[in-house]
Amino acid sequence: MTIQIGDQALDASRPADLDRRLVASTGCNAAEHVAMLSNPARGATPLQIAKALAPMLATAIPVAKLAEQIAAADVVAIRQQVIALLKQETPNGEAPVVA
Numbered sequence: 001m002t003i004q005i006g007d008q009a010l011d012a013s014r015p016a017d018l019d020r021r022l023v024a025s026t027g028c029n030a031a032e033h034v035a036m037l038s039n040p041a042r043g044a045t046p047l048q049i050a051k052a053l054a055p056m057l058a059t060a061i062p063v064a065k066l067a068e069q070i071a072a073a074d075v076v077a078i079r080q081q082v083i084a085l086l087k088q089e090t091p092n093g094e095a096p097v098v099a
Contacts, residue, residue: 006073011058014088021055030086044079046070053082
């Protein structure tokens with residue numbers, strides 16, 4: 001999947017060990033990130049979006065730099081793309097996130 005951030009297209013995919021990666025880096029699994037990013041009572045911040053997206057990028061980008069890029073672009077559209085990616089099935093048959 002390609003994540004569009006402004007005029008930049010970043011290759012990303014949902015790795016089989018995404019929950020492990022997210023818990024190690026943020027303390028939350030994919031379902032918790034979907035819930036946070038989807039919460040209408042709290043707008044998702046560029047930093048929250050970047051933390052969820054970073055472990056899925058084909059080419060590593062520091063979270064702070066990624067958050068800056070997201071903040072300068074269409075945050076809502078990027079949030080939707082990241083949620084869709086978090087909900088995707090993985091090649092090893094891991095169940096998709098339902099939130």
